[in-house]
Amino acid sequence: MADELTLRVNDTTATVTVSPDTPLLYALTNDxxxxxxxxxxxxxxxxxxxxxxxxxETRSCITPTSSVVGKSVTTLEGLPxxxxxxxxxxxxxxxxxxxxxxxxxxxxxxxxCFNGQIIKGAELLFQTPAPTDEQIRSAMNGHICRCGMYPxxxxxxxxAATTIAExxxx
Amino acid sequence: xxxxxxxxxxxGRREFLKTTGVVIVAFSMGGKAQAQTGARxxxxxxxxxxxxxxxxxxxxxxxxxxTATLYAGYVELGQxxxxxxxxxxxxxxxxxxxxxxxxTADTHRSTEGLTxxxxxxxxxxxxxxxxxxxxxxVLLEMASERLDAPxxxxxxxxxxxxxxxxxxxxxxxxxLVGDGSFERTFEQFAYNGGIELPRKNGDHAIxxxxxxYGIVGTRVPRPDIAEKxxxxxxYVQHVRLPGMWHGRVVWPRGQGAHGISNPTVVNVDxxxxxxxxxxxxxxRNNFVGVVAEREWDAxxxxxxxxxxxxxxxxxxxxxxxxxxxxxxxxxxxxxxxDTGDVEAALGRGAHVVSATYRxxxxxxxxxxxxxxxxxxxxxxxxxxxxxxAVYLTRFGLAPLLGLPLDKIRVQYAAGSNTYGNSCYGExxxxxxxxxxxxxxxxxxxxxxxxxxxxxxxxxxxxSELRAAVDANGKLLALDYRAWCHATAWLETAxxxxxxxxxxxxxxxxxxxxxxxxxxxxVHLSQTDMYDVPNRRIVNHVxxxxxxxxxxxxxxxxxxxxxxALEGVMDELAHAAKLDPYExxxxxxxxxxxxxxxDTAAAAAKWTPRVAASQRSSARVVTxxxxxxxxxxxxxxxxxxxxxxxxxxxxxxxxxTGAVVAKHVYGVMDCGLAINPGIxxxxxxxxxxxxxxxxxxxxxxxxxxxxxxxxWASYPTLRFGEHPSVTPILIQRLHERxxxxxxxxxxxxxxxxxxxFFDATGVRLRQYPLTPSRVLAALRSAEGARA
Numbered sequence: 001m002a003d004e005l006t007l008r009v010n011d012t013t014a015t016v017t018v019s020p021d022t023p024l025l026y027a028l029t030n031d032x033x034x035x036x037x038x039x040x041x042x043x044x045x046x047x048x049x050x051x052x053x054x055x056x057e058t059r060s061c062i063t064p065t066s067s068v069v070g071k072s073v074t075t076l077e078g079l080p081x082x083x084x085x086x087x088x089x090x091x092x093x094x095x096x097x098x099x100x101x102x103x104x105x106x107x108x109x110x111x112x113c114f115n116g117q118i119i120k121g122a123e124l125l126f127q128t129p130a131p132t133d134e135q136i137r138s139a140m141n142g143h144i145c146r147c148g149m150y151p152x153x154x155x156x157x158x159x160a161a162t163t164i165a166e167x168x169x170x
Numbered sequence: 171x172x173x174x175x176x177x178x179x180x181x182g183r184r185e186f187l188k189t190t191g192v193v194i195v196a197f198s199m200g201g202k203a204q205a206q207t208g209a210r211x212x213x214x215x216x217x218x219x220x221x222x223x224x225x226x227x228x229x230x231x232x233x234x235x236x237t238a239t240l241y242a243g244y245v246e247l248g249q250x251x252x253x254x255x256x257x258x259x260x261x262x263x264x265x266x267x268x269x270x271x272x273x274t275a276d277t278h279r280s281t282e283g284l285t286x287x288x289x290x291x292x293x294x295x296x297x298x299x300x301x302x303x304x305x306x307x308v309l310l311e312m313a314s315e316r317l318d319a320p321x322x323x324x325x326x327x328x329x330x331x332x333x334x335x336x337x338x339x340x341x342x343x344x345x346l347v348g349d350g351s352f353e354r355t356f357e358q359f360a361y362n363g364g365i366e367l368p369r370k371n372g373d374h375a376i377x378x379x380x381x382x383y384g385i386v387g388t389r390v391p392r393p394d395i396a397e398k399x400x401x402x403x404x405y406v407q408h409v410r411l412p413g414m415w416h417g418r419v420v421w422p423r424g425q426g427a428h429g430i431s432n433p434t435v436v437n438v439d440x441x442x443x444x445x446x447x448x449x450x451x452x453x454r455n456n457f458v459g460v461v462a463e464r465e466w467d468a469x470x471x472x473x474x475x476x477x478x479x480x481x482x483x484x485x486x487x488x489x490x491x492x493x494x495x496x497x498x499x500x501x502x503x504x505x506x507x508d509t510g511d512v513e514a515a516l517g518r519g520a521h522v523v524s525a526t527y528r529x530x531x532x533x534x535x536x537x538x539x540x541x542x543x544x545x546x547x548x549x550x551x552x553x554x555x556x557x558x559a560v561y562l563t564r565f566g567l568a569p570l571l572g573l574p575l576d577k578i579r580v581q582y583a584a585g586s587n588t589y590g591n592s593c594y595g596e597x598x599x600x601x602x603x604x605x606x607x608x609x610x611x612x613x614x615x616x617x618x619x620x621x622x623x624x625x626x627x628x629x630x631x632x633s634e635l636r637a638a639v640d641a642n643g644k645l646l647a648l649d650y651r652a653w654c655h656a657t658a659w660l661e662t663a664x665x666x667x668x669x670x671x672x673x674x675x676x677x678x679x680x681x682x683x684x685x686x687x688x689x690x691x692v693h694l695s696q697t698d699m700y701d702v703p704n705r706r707i708v709n710h711v712x713x714x715x716x717x718x719x720x721x722x723x724x725x726x727x728x729x730x731x732x733x734a735l736e737g738v739m740d741e742l743a744h745a746a747k748l749d750p751y752e753x754x755x756x757x758x759x760x761x762x763x764x765x766x767x768d769t770a771a772a773a774a775k776w777t778p779r780v781a782a783s784q785r786s787s788a789r790v791v792t793x794x795x796x797x798x799x800x801x802x803x804x805x806x807x808x809x810x811x812x813x814x815x816x817x818x819x820x821x822x823x824x825x826t827g828a829v830v831a832k833h834v835y836g837v838m839d840c841g842l843a844i845n846p847g848i849x850x851x852x853x854x855x856x857x858x859x860x861x862x863x864x865x866x867x868x869x870x871x872x873x874x875x876x877x878x879x880x881w882a883s884y885p886t887l888r889f890g891e892h893p894s895v896t897p898i899l900i901q902r903l904h905e906r907x908x909x910x911x912x913x914x915x916x917x918x919x920x921x922x923x924x925x926f927f928d929a930t931g932v933r934l935r936q937y938p939l940t941p942s943r944v945l946a947a948l949r950s951a952e953g954a955r956a
Contacts (some may be wrong), residue, residue, distance in 0.1 A: 022466040030465055035408055036401040040538055040586075041618040042469070045881040048537065076401035095400065102399045106391060106847060109855055110248025111398030112405065112537045112586035141890035144881060146537040147248055147587050148858025150892035152851070 005069055009034075010078025011085075020066035024058075025049045027065045028075060036076025036115045040144075047116035047143035051075050052082065057123045076115050079122055086126065089167070097167075098122050101159040109147035116143045121157050129168075130161050218576035220282035220561055226308065226352035228281050229301035230259065236329045236344040238265055238305075243275040243283035244294040245558065246394055248587035249911050250848035251290035253392045255298050257844050261385040262302035262377055263309075263343075264326035275560045275582040285558045286590070286722065288801055288909020291844055292810045295907050296359050299377050304356035307375035312346040361810075361906060380842070380903050387903065389847035406583035409543045409554050411611035416465040417604040418472035418615065420458040421662065424623040424876035426482035428658040429715030431874070432456075433666060434480040442476035451475065452607035457666035459600060461608045465615075472617070482874040485716050489871050492717075493528050493632045496653040501710035507694045510704030515647035519638025521745035523738055526634050528936040529730025531627040531869035533884055534723055537586035539621035540593040544601035545611040550577045555598035556585040563598055565678025570664050571602055589724040589859075590628070591659065591676055593621050599663035619879040626659050626676065627869050628723025629690055633734035643746040645757045647704040650735070652692040658714040659689070659721040676721055690720075690727045695811070696802045697735055699763040718871065725801040725912035729863050729919040733937055736797040736920035740781060740927065749778040750924065751796050758798075762839050765900055766815040767798060770837040773896055774817035781924065782931040790823050792832075793929025797920030801912035810908035813839040813900075816857070816917035818893070820925040824948060827941030831861045831893040831922060836914045838898075841905035849910045853897035856911070860918025862887035868938050 002017050009032060016031040023042075028034045028051070037060050040048030044059040051060045052074040074082040079099070084092040095103075098121045108114050117140070124131055124139040131139070136157050145153065220243075221228035231239045240259045246252045256270040263270075273279055283294050306326070313331035314321045323334050332340035357369045380386075397403040422433050435456045443449055449462045449471040458477055462468040487495035516522055542555035551571055557563040560580040567578050580598070588594060593616055601614035632653040638646045659676040691709035743753035751771050758764055770776075776796070785791065798815045817835040822828075834857035843849045866885045870878035878884035919937065926944075927933050932951040936943065 018464070019466065022464075026465045029408075034401075035404070038405065038407055038538065039541075039615060041881060043618060043880055045618075046537070099399045103391070103396050106395055106851060108248075108395050108398050109250070109851060110537065110584065110587035111395065111403060112248075114398055115401065118399070137890040137892075141888050143889060144537065144886055145889070146535055146589075146859070146886065148855040148862070148887075148892075149851075150858055150887075150889050151854055151895045153889075154892075 003066070005065055007065070007068060007073060008071065009073045010075060011081060016065065018065055020064060022065045024051070024060040024063045024065045024068055024073070028060060028073075034075050034077055038112065038115055040113070046113070047120065048113050050116035050119040050143075052119060052123060055086070055123070055126065057120050076118060079118065083122065096122055097163040098125060098156060098160040101156040101163065102153070104159065105152045105156045107149055107152035107156045109149055113143060113145045117145065117153050121153070121160070124157070125161060125164060129164055131157065217278055218579070219277050219280070222355070223281060223297070224355045224358065226301050226305045226354045226356060229298065230263075230305045230352070232343045232347040233271070234344050236342045237269045237271055238263055238329070238343070239271045239273060240298065241273055241280045242294050242298050243280035243560065244290045245275045245283070245285045245582045246584055247285060247558065248584070249290070249852060250392050250845065251285065251294070253390060254291055254844035254848060255294055257385045257388070257390055258295050258298045259302045261383060262299055263306050263329070265329045267385055267390050269329055277560050277564060277578070277580045282561045284562070287803060288810070288812070288912055291907040292909060295844060300356055300359055303375040303377040304354055305352055308352050308354050309343055309346055313341055316341050316346060366906065386844050387842070387846070387901070390845055392848065404583065405538070406543070406554060406556050406585045407538065407541045407615070409583055409613070411543060411545055414543065414611040414613055415461050415463050415608065416468040416615070417459055417461045417601065417612040418468045418617065419600050419620060419663065420460065420472050420475050420477055421620060421624060422479050422482070422875065423619055424871070424879055425662070425719060426875045427485035427716045428660065428719050430485040431482035436478040436480055439476035439478075443471045443474050446471050446474070450608050452604050454603060454607065454667040455669045457603055457663060459604050459607070461604050461612055484873045486718070486871055486873050486875070488873050489530070489868065492630055496630070496632050496655065496712055499712040501653070501712050504691065504709045504711060506692065506707040506709060508706045510647070512647050512649050512704045512706040515704035516636055516638045516649065519646050520641040521742060522636065522638045523741040523745060524636045525738055525741060525935060526632070527730070527734035527737055529631040529633075529733055530867070530938065531630045531718055531720070532723060532863060532867045533622055533625045533627055533869055534589045534592035535867070535884065535886060536588055536592040536621060539616040539618055540585055540597035541613065541615045542594070542597035542601035543611065543613045544598070544605040546571060546602055546606040549573070550579070551602060552579045552581070553598050553602055554581045554583050555601070556588060556594040557582060557598060558588065558591065558594070559677060562677035563595060566595060566599055566661055566664060566676070567602055568678070570599055570667060571606060590722040590726070591626055593625060595661050595676055596620070596624065596663050599661055603663060603667050618881070622884050623876050623879040624662050626719045626721030629654055629657065629720040629727055631727055631730035633692070633730070635734060635738045637738050637742055639742050639746055643743070643748045643753055643756050645700055645702045645742070648697060648700070648702045648706070650692055650697065650707045651710065652708070653710045653712065654691060654727070655712040655717045655720070656714040657689040657721065658717070658719045660719050689722065692727070692731050693802050696728065696731045696800070699760060699798055700739070700757050701759050718869065718876065724859070725915045728799060728801055728912070728916035729860070731802070732797060732799045732916035732920040733923050737923050737933070737935060740795070740924045741933065744781050747780050750781055751776050752778055754796070754798070762813045763798065766813045766837045766839050769898055769900060770796065770815040770817045770835050773837065773898055774835045776817065781928045785929070785931050789825050790821055791929045792819065792821050793925040793927070794819050795921040795924030795926070795928055797917045797924060799913055799915065799917030799920060801909055810841070810906060812841070812908040812910065812913040814913040814917045816860070816914060816921040818918060818921040818925050820922060820929060822926065822929045822944065824930070827944035827948070829865055829926065829939045829944060830891050831865065833896070834861065834893045834918055835896045836898065836918065837900065838910065838914055839900040839902060840908045840910040840913070841902050842907045843899055843901050843910065844907060846899050846901060849899050850897040852911050853899065853914055854895045856914035857895040857897070857918055858887060858892055860915045861893055861922065863915065863938065864919040864922040865938050865940070868940070
C-alpha cells in the first residue's frame with residue numbers, strides 16, 4: 001500500500017511513506033510539516049494548495065505524490081531561494097519581491113488563499129516580468145479570494161514587477 | 171509542523187481558586203525568575219472563564235520584559251480587529267504598539283468577546299479603552315508612591331514612568347507591578363444614541379483626549395499579515411496534537427428541507443471500506459464519520475463508505491419556486507413601524523411606484539472549509555476551532571459531550587475568513603464527537619461539499635414596496651412588506667448525533683420554533699436615512715420548516731433589503747425625472763448620511779442626469795448607479811450606526827448577458843476609525859464581495875436538496891472580472907467607533923442594480939444579475955416594446 005517515495009522539495013531531498021495516489025498536498029502538510037500549501041477544495045478549483053513543480057504552478061490537492069518523483073517541488077517556504085537561484089540573485093533574499101510587495105500593500109485579510117496567489121503571481125513574473133493588467137487578470141483568474149483582495153493583489157504584482165525590473169537594471 | 175503540548179492545553183490539570191474580580195492561582199513556583207516571567211500569564215491559563223468584565227486584570231497583564239498582554243477575547247477573522255484593539259491599549263497605556271501582545275480567544279484565558287455583529291471596535295474597543303485607562307491610573311499611583319512624587323509631576327513614555335524634568339527618577343511598569351496584579355475594578359462605558367453617558371461612579375480613570383492620540387487613528391501594519399505572506403502563520407488546519415488522527419464526516423450531499431428532511435441512516439456498509447485498513451467508523455445515532463491515522467485514508471474512506479440514507483422528502487420549493495412559495499405561505503405578521511397614514515399619502519403622490527424585489531439565499535463560502543481539532547477525555551475536553559465566540563461554542567458542546575461547561579476548553583485558531591457563522595460550529599462539534607468516539611485527539615476537516623451544502627445560508631428575502639413622492643420629488647410614503655422565513659440556525663453534527671428533532675441551534679441556542687420572528691427581518695433602521703413622514707414596515711414571517719437552514723451572513727439580509735429599497739428610490743427618481751443622486755439629497759437630511767453620499771458622488775465625479783437617459787444602441791453598454799447602505803443591528807442600533815454609500819460603473823453585454831463591474835467607489839463613515847488602513851482594506855473587500863453577491867452568488871436547490879456544493883455550481887467573482895476599487899474612509903475622531911466590516915456591502919449591491927437600469931433602461935428586480943437572468947429581462951423588455 002504505502003511506498004517510500006523520494007521527493008525534492010524546496011531544494012531538499014525528503015522521503016515520505018505514503019500510498020502513491022496520496023495527493024501531494026497531504027505529503028507536504030502532514031509528512032513534511034509545511035504550512036504554505038493548504039486545503040481549500042480538494043478539487044483543483046480554488047488554488048489554495050498551489051505549489052511550483054519544475055517551475056509550473058500545480059494544484060497539489062489533485063496531484064498524486066508519485067507523479068512528482070524526480071521533479072522539483074517549490075512551496076511558499078522555498079520561494080525566496082527558488083527565486084534567487086532562477087534569477088541568479090545573491091544572497092537569497094528574505095522574501096520573494098512579490099511577498100515584500102504583498103506586505104507593503106497590506107494585501108491580505110485572512111490570507112488563506114495567499115499561498116496560491118503568491119505562487120501563481122511568482123510564476124507569472126518569471127514568465128512575463130512586466131505583465132499588463134490584462135495579463136495579470138488572465139493569469140490569476142483561477143485563484144479565488146473570498147475576502148475580495150483582488151485589487152490589492154493586482155497592485156502588489158505591479159509593484160513586484162517594478163522591483164524586479166529595477167533590480168535587473170542594477 | 172506546529173504542535174501544541176497536550177499538557178499545556180488540557181483542562182483540569184491543576185487546582186485553582188477564583189475570587190471576585192481577581193483570580194488567585196495556587197501552585198508552587200520554581201523560583202523568583204520563573205515567577206516573574208510566568209506568573210500573570212499562568213494566572214489566566216487553565217481557569218474556566220469568562221473572567222470578571224469589570225476587573226482590569228481580566229484584560230491586561232504587565233510582563234517582566236515591560237510589555238503588556240491584552241486578553242480581550244476578540245478574534246482575528248482576517249478583518250484586523252485585534253490589531254485595532256492593541257492600538258487602543260497601547261495608546262491608553264503609553265506603550266509603543268510593539269510593546270503590546272495579545273492571546274487568541276480561549277475560554278480559559280480571555281474575556282468574553284463576541285467577534286460578530288460588528289462588535290470588535292465598538293464594544294471590544296470601548297472595554298479595552300476603559301480597562302487600559304484604569305490600568306494606567308493604577309500604574310501612576312504605584313509610581314507616585316515608589317518615586318515619592320505627586321501623580322501630576324509624572325510622565326510616561328514606552329512604559330517607563332519618570333518625574334518630569336528628572337529622568338533619573340524613573341521606574342518601569344514591570345518593576346511597579348512585579349509579581350502582583352492590578353486588583354482594581356472599573357466601570358464600563360454605557361452609551362445612549364451614540365453618546366457616551368457619564369459613569370455612575372465618579373472615581374474612574376479618564377481615557378486620553380482624542381486629539382492627543384498618537385497610535386489610535388494611525389495606519390499600523392497588521393502583524394499577522396507579514397506572517398501570512400511568509401507562510402509562517404498557524405491556521406487551525408495546522409494544529410497537531412500528539413497521537414492525533416484525521417477525521418471526516420459522512421453526510422448526504424447537500425441539505426434537504428429543514429424540519430422535514432432530517433438525515434436518517436438506514437444502513438452503514440462497513441465492508442465497503444474494507445480495502446482501507448485501520449479506518450475507524452464512528453456512528454452515533456445518525457451521525458457517521460470516519461477516523462484514520464493518515465489523512466488521505468480518512469478522505470478515501472469518507473467518499474467510499476456506503477451509507478444508505480432515507481431519501482429526502484420532496485419538500486423544498488426549489489430555487490426557481492422559492493419566492494412564490496414564501497409569498498403563498500402562512501405567515502406571522504409583525505409590524506416593525508407604522509407612522510403617519512401611509513395609504514392616504516400614497517393616494518396623493520404625484521408619482522407612485524409599486525415593485526417586488528427578490529434576494530437569494532447566499533453562502534458564507536469560506537475559502538477554507540472549516541476544520542477543528544478536539545481532544546475529548548472522560549472528564550474534560552479541549553476543542554480548537556474557528557468560532558467567532560468561543561464561550562458560546564461551549565454551549566453546543568456541553569450537551570453533546572455530557573460534560574459541564576467548565577470542563578470544556580475552547581480555543582480559537584483562525585481558518586479562512588468566515589463572514590458570519592460558516593460551518594465552524596459544525597467542525598467543532600464533529601471533531602468532538604469523533605474524538606470522544608475513538609478516544610484520541612482528532613482533527614476534523616470538512617470537505618468543500620460539506621461546507622457549501624450544509625451551511626446556514628444568508629436568508630432569502632422577498633420585498634414588496636410601494637412608495638410615493640410629491641411633485642417636487644419629496645418622499646411622502648413608504649410601505650415595505652417583507653417575506654422571509656424564520657431563522658433556522660442549526661448544527662447538523664449535533665442534530666445527527668443527539669437525534670431528531672434538533673435540540674439546539676447555533677451556539678447551543680434552542681432551535682427556532684415556527685412563527686417566531688427569527689434573527690433577521692426588515693427594520694426601521696434600514697430605511698430611516700430617508701425623511702419619510704408616512705412609513706410602514708411589516709414582516710411576514712414564514713415558519714422555518716420546509717426551507718433551508720439560515721444564519722448570519724455578513725450584514726445579514728441587508729444586501730437584499732438595500733437592493734430593494736435603493737431600487738425603489740431610483741424608480742421614484744426616474745418617475746420624477748430627477749437625477750438619482752439629486753433625488754437622494756432632497757430626501758436625506760442627516761449630515762452623516764449626506765456625508766457618505768456626497769463623498770461617493772464627488773469621488774466618482776458624478777454628472778447629474780436622469781438614469782437611462784443616455785442609452786447606447788451598442789451591444790456592450792455602460793451604466794452607473796448609486797446607493798446607500800448600512801448594517802442593521804438587532805439591538806440598540808442607534809448607538810453605533812455606520813454610514814456607507816457606493817457608486818458603481820458597470821458594463822453590460824447585451825448579446826451574452828454578462829455584467830462586469832468596472833469600478834466601485836466605496837465610502838464609509840464608521841465614527842472613529844482606529845486604523846484607517848485596516849478600514850480601507852475592509853472597504854476594498856466589501857466592494858469586491860458585494861460585486862460577487864450582486865452578479866454571481868445564489869444557492870441552487872432542487873425540491874429535495876441543495877445542489878450547489880462546489881465552486882463550479884456556486885460561482886464566486888473571479889480575479890479576471892474584479893472591479894477597480896476606490897475606498898474612501900470618512901474619519902470622525904470624536905464619534906463612537908462603529909462597525910466597519912459589513913456596511914458597504916449592501917450599498918454596492920444596490921448601486922449595481924441601479925447601474926443596470928442606467929445601462930439598459932430595464933429594471934432587474936432580482937439578483938444576482940446572472941447572464942441568463944439578464945438576457946431574459948432584456949428580451950422580455952424588447953418584447954414589451956415591440
